[in-house]
Amino acid sequence: MIEVRGLTRRYGDVLAVDDLSFTVEPGKVTGFLGPNGAGKSTTMRVVLGLDRPTSGTALVNGRPYAAFAEPLREVGALLDPGAAHPGRTGRAHLRVAARSNGLPRRRVEEVIERVGLGRAARRRIKGYSLGMRQRLGIATALIGDPAVLMFDEPINGLDLDGVRWIRGLLRQLADEGRTVLISSHLLGEMEQIADRLVVIGRGRLIADATTEQILSGLGHVQVRVLSPEPDHLLAGLREHGFDAQRVGARELRVDGGTAEEVGGLAHALNVPLHHLSEVRQSLEDAYLELTNSSVEYHGREPVLTTEEAR
Numbered sequence: 001m002i003e004v005r006g007l008t009r010r011y012g013d014v015l016a017v018d019d020l021s022f023t024v025e026p027g028k029v030t031g032f033l034g035p036n037g038a039g040k041s042t043t044m045r046v047v048l049g050l051d052r053p054t055s056g057t058a059l060v061n062g063r064p065y066a067a068f069a070e071p072l073r074e075v076g077a078l079l080d081p082g083a084a085h086p087g088r089t090g091r092a093h094l095r096v097a098a099r100s101n102g103l104p105r106r107r108v109e110e111v112i113e114r115v116g117l118g119r120a121a122r123r124r125i126k127g128y129s130l131g132m133r134q135r136l137g138i139a140t141a142l143i144g145d146p147a148v149l150m151f152d153e154p155i156n157g158l159d160l161d162g163v164r165w166i167r168g169l170l171r172q173l174a175d176e177g178r179t180v181l182i183s184s185h186l187l188g189e190m191e192q193i194a195d196r197l198v199v200i201g202r203g204r205l206i207a208d209a210t211t212e213q214i215l216s217g218l219g220h221v222q223v224r225v226l227s228p229e230p231d232h233l234l235a236g237l238r239e240h241g242f243d244a245q246r247v248g249a250r251e252l253r254v255d256g257g258t259a260e261e262v263g264g265l266a267h268a269l270n271v272p273l274h275h276l277s278e279v280r281q282s283l284e285d286a287y288l289e290l291t292n293s294s295v296e297y298h299g300r301e302p303v304l305t306t307e308e309a310r
Contacts, residue, residue: 001026001179002047002148006056009042009203016042018203019056024181026147029174031194031211032183035291039203040183041079044150048077060148072101076141077150081133081157086126090117090136093125097140111139116165130157138169148179155186167193191215191283201291214286223254223262226275233271240265250274 002024009017017039024030034040045051047058049065058064060075068074084093094108112121115135120128128136134157141149151170155163170193174180184190190197190211197214199207207214227233230250237244242262243255254262259278266273 001061002150002181003059003062004043004047004056005058007043007046007053007058008055009039009046009051010054016203017046017053020200020203020205021056022198022205022208024179024198025196026179027174027177028195029170029180029182029193031190031197032181032200033187033190033197033287033291034200034206037202038200038291040200041152042203043200044077044079044152044181044183047150048075048079050079070101070103070144072097072103072140072144072146074144074146075148075150076144076146077152078134078137078141078154079150079152081130081137084125084133084136084140087124089124090121090128090132090139093136094121094139094143097143101144103144107143107145111142114142115139131159131162134158135162138166146178149173149181151180151182153184154182155184155189163189187282187284187287199287199290206290211283214290215280215283222279223257223259224275224277224279225252225254225262225266225273226250227252227266227271227273229271232269233266236265236269236271237262 004023005021007017007020008015020039020043032040032044042051043058046053047060047065065071065075088096091108091112094111095105097103098105098108112118115138117132117135117139120132125133125136134154138151138154141151155166158166167189170180170182174195182190182193194211196210197207198205199214225233227250230246230252234244234246234252237252237254242257245253247253259276263273263276
């Protein structure tokens, strides 16, 4: 279990983390989300003892990370895939990690096989692609068979096969009863992987709930309906208090109602329907709604000149 309580971290005048509290429970994959500069990496660094908190605590299984004599047996982490010495081979890197934490040498070969490094383990790390560095970092995190695992953007650089592999790995680790915390900007993947989401912005907690709660609790259910009599249906929906908009020649979007309610009203109005469905809000939609006021750097659409528009 990871417990963050009242955590604050300042760097001079910069408040990176502001009175942040949340718990990462075992048996679940917890997604750690937030805009760039939100404080995710800083929080993870404090949990791992790489930065000291200005105030508050960050504990792993009730203890500070620095209290563990053999930390890789307790916590496995991947924060920076480029942190390994480039002149070593992947296998040598893992052997150093194993020896420094009193782990048997056989663990090196076991994690090499588990993450799919294969023959690449004999090559020097400076020749690795980003995807191979990610696999090596994950192997290092797993080498001590820890109960707590933390990954910062582990999907970056992986090909499609690698992405499918890590989905299964994270699910398996959580199903084994381990505590799994993963930070990522790939919201489509997080929607598939994470059981629970902790969302922060400007160093403060925005949301801490299950993925399903966040998807269903933000915004209204959206209904799409297709009818040969859209004007008649639109007027009836608005008359009965539904937030309905025309989005096509014969298509309407209804917010705040269910397909059953819209279909029932259409039946009462004798309006024929050609299509009726509920559109589930994506995690991207929910995330943008949650963090809109916390994004520090907003991009702007380029303004084209008349000549460029041609």
